[in-house]
Amino acid sequence: MARKEKGFHEYLIADAPFHISQSEYINSPATAFLSYTSDAKDAIGHCVRKFKNSSGSLSRQSTVSMQHILSSMLPSVMGHFETFQKYLFAGIFENTSFLKDFSINNFFQKLTGGKMSIDIIRLSAYRGYTAPVGMLLADNLSGWHDPDIVNKYFHAFGLNSTLFSNDDCKKLKILWQLRHSIVHTGCTITHPDAQKVPELQQLGGKNIVFESQFIFEVARKMHPLIELSTHRMKTSFDANMIQGIGKKDKKRIDKLFEVKSRTAIWLTNPT
Numbered sequence: 001m002a003r004k005e006k007g008f009h010e011y012l013i014a015d016a017p018f019h020i021s022q023s024e025y026i027n028s029p030a031t032a033f034l035s036y037t038s039d040a041k042d043a044i045g046h047c048v049r050k051f052k053n054s055s056g057s058l059s060r061q062s063t064v065s066m067q068h069i070l071s072s073m074l075p076s077v078m079g080h081f082e083t084f085q086k087y088l089f090a091g092i093f094e095n096t097s098f099l100k101d102f103s104i105n106n107f108f109q110k111l112t113g114g115k116m117s118i119d120i121i122r123l124s125a126y127r128g129y130t131a132p133v134g135m136l137l138a139d140n141l142s143g144w145h146d147p148d149i150v151n152k153y154f155h156a157f158g159l160n161s162t163l164f165s166n167d168d169c170k171k172l173k174i175l176w177q178l179r180h181s182i183v184h185t186g187c188t189i190t191h192p193d194a195q196k197v198p199e200l201q202q203l204g205g206k207n208i209v210f211e212s213q214f215i216f217e218v219a220r221k222m223h224p225l226i227e228l229s230t231h232r233m234k235t236s237f238d239a240n241m242i243q244g245i246g247k248k249d250k251k252r253i254d255k256l257f258e259v260k261s262r263t264a265i266w267l268t269n270p271t
Contacts, residue, residue, distance in 0.1 A: 090134030
């Protein structure tokens with residue numbers, strides 16, 4: 001009797017250990033994301049070590065295999081980065097009741113020009129489950145792949161702080177465009193896409209092939225970017241927080257803005 005072929009969905013491993021969970025992003029978005037970047041760079045490092053031959057170098061075939069793995073890793077990293085952005089935004093929104101002079105009307109006016117709608121079908125998918133309002137809001141906003149738009153979303157809180165610096169935006173636009181070209185155009189930077197980012201303008205028509213240390217460098221450079229952007233928001237939030245907040249609430253808010261990593265050497269102020 002022939003063995004029944006498994007459907008694609010049946011290859012999913014339920015409750016896989018050692019993977020970043022949604023609850024970790026809810027509690028501390030920055031720490032959760034940096035944990036994943038460390039996992040990613042460790043995974044690539046492990047592959048490089050295993051792929052090396054007896055002379056300590058990579059054969060041609062091993063090099064090609066590594067390049068395929070590196071290309072597939074970037075979309076995963078950026079997927080986690082998008083999750084970081086959404087959960088930090090959602091977490092701040094959930095705690096705006098603790099901000100002095102926060103106006104929900106002004107917030108939505110700045111956020112969407114006062115034109116905000118919730119996808120009822122998407123909302124209905126949460127029936128029977130607990131769904132934080134902040135996450136429902138973040139899930140109905142588009143533009144998370146554009147750091148300028150993301151800055152606008154966070155600026156709507158009225159905290160007089162920018163999530164990403166100009167240099168952050170420059171780096172992120174390169175990564176988001178590379179991710180787009182990997183996912184949508186078969187690892188080729190099309191000529192129209194190359195014109196969207198100044199640093200890629202001379203690469204139109206080229207294949208996306210990374211050096212073996214690429215993900216390592218993404219993880220390393222993301223650490224101070226995430227740390228400083230999160231701390232900017234925390235500093236502004238704390239400065240605008242009402243007096244007399246309870247210890248439990250203050251602890252939860254501090255956890256929201258926590259920035260920790262097992263690769264703490266890459267942080268500007270490791271704790």
